Amino acid sequence: MTDHVSTHQAEEDARNEAIQIYVNGRIVPKAQALVSVYDAGFMLGDGVWEGIRLYNGRWTFVEEHIDRLFEAAKAIDLDIRMTKEAVIAAVLDTQAANGMVTDAHARLMVTRGVKTRPFQHPKLSQQGPTVAIIMEHSRQKLPRPIRLATVPHMRGLPMTQDPKLNSHSKLNCILACIAAEKAGADEALMLDVHGFVNTTNACNFFIVRKGQVWTSTGDYCMNGITRQKVIDLCRANEIPVFERNFSLVDTYSADEAFLTGTFGAQTPVGSLDGRQIGMGQMGEVTERLRVLYKALVGA
Numbered sequence: 001m002t003d004h005v006s007t008h009q010a011e012e013d014a015r016n017e018a019i020q021i022y023v024n025g026r027i028v029p030k031a032q033a034l035v036s037v038y039d040a041g042f043m044l045g046d047g048v049w050e051g052i053r054l055y056n057g058r059w060t061f062v063e064e065h066i067d068r069l070f071e072a073a074k075a076i077d078l079d080i081r082m083t084k085e086a087v088i089a090a091v092l093d094t095q096a097a098n099g100m101v102t103d104a105h106a107r108l109m110v111t112r113g114v115k116t117r118p119f120q121h122p123k124l125s126q127q128g129p130t131v132a133i134i135m136e137h138s139r140q141k142l143p144r145p146i147r148l149a150t151v152p153h154m155r156g157l158p159m160t161q162d163p164k165l166n167s168h169s170k171l172n173c174i175l176a177c178i179a180a181e182k183a184g185a186d187e188a189l190m191l192d193v194h195g196f197v198n199t200t201n202a203c204n205f206f207i208v209r210k211g212q213v214w215t216s217t218g219d220y221c222m223n224g225i226t227r228q229k230v231i232d233l234c235r236a237n238e239i240p241v242f243e244r245n246f247s248l249v250d251t252y253s254a255d256e257a258f259l260t261g262t263f264g265a266q267t268p269v270g271s272l273d274g275r276q277i278g279m280g281q282m283g284e285v286t287e288r289l290r291v292l293y294k295a296l297v298g299a
């Protein structure tokens with residue numbers, strides 16, 4: 001099958017060829033935005049990142065994203081050497097340099113920085129972190145609902161590489177995505193260590209059954225900001241919502257399924273492992289949550 005799509009698929013936008021990128025305090029044209037082959041992020045995936053979205057002049061939930069970035073940096077013992085305010089200022093400067101007012105997405109990346117020698121030890125990064133912000137014009141564009149496939153790659157336990165970390169190294173998720181594509185799907189649905197449905201390789205996962213919205217307990221998945229906003233919206237609008245364990249049996253027979261993430265907000269799922277979910281199209285509850293979410297973010 002060749003017609004794969006991804007939740008991170010956006011409308012073609014020629015302006016993205018001429019964007020300005022933030023690298024360590026400088027804002028430079030895309031072609032000049034380079035980091036060293038000695039960079040710990042390149043060499044080892046040693047870094048953390050966040051994705052944020054601009055809707056009508058506002059970076060949505062930016063404080064929460066910056067808090068999560070700093071929490072992740074602390075967890076990996078990486079000193080960003082910037083205040084939270086300075087990181088937000090860097091985002092705003094990059095936005096101004098690009099003249100962006102809405103429908104933009106930024107990937108904020110912090111790595112342990114350039115190493116003195118090409119080996120693993122973190123102490124070899126002596127120059128301080130590398131901080132980069134790639135900001136693109138971005139509107140999600142999907143020709144159809146997402147097809148998922150379950151894969152053998154699991155969401156790991158917190159004492160290995162905690163799946164709550166937005167680490168640069170995403171190899172487990174990448175392998176999951178490759179396996180899903182080889183199975184003819186677009187993205188991977190990953191199970192937890194007990195076999196319960198957890199999350200996809202890049203987004204949080206929800207099902208709708210008989211008007212109830214279910215998502216995983218929150219263990220083993222990214223503590224997605226969009227995930228939490230959807231849960232909050234359900235609670236505020238009397239849509240029954242449960243963070244609970246559920247299996248593939250519950251999922252195949254769901255009326256609706258959707259993904260959440262900053263990039264795509266709420267993305268409908270059409271099928272899982274070759275079984276159509278509900279009508280195979282965006283369902284009523286998903287549509288309602290999309291409308292509520294749009295109003296929340298001012299999109």
Ligand SMILES: Cc1ncc(COP(=O)(O)O)c(C=O)c1O
Pocket residue numbers: 050051166173199200201202203204222223224225226227260261262263
């Ligand atoms: C594995 C994974 N799950 C879910 C998400 C969605 O999180 P958020 O809603 O905070 O963008 C992300 C995004 O960073 C992710 O990497």
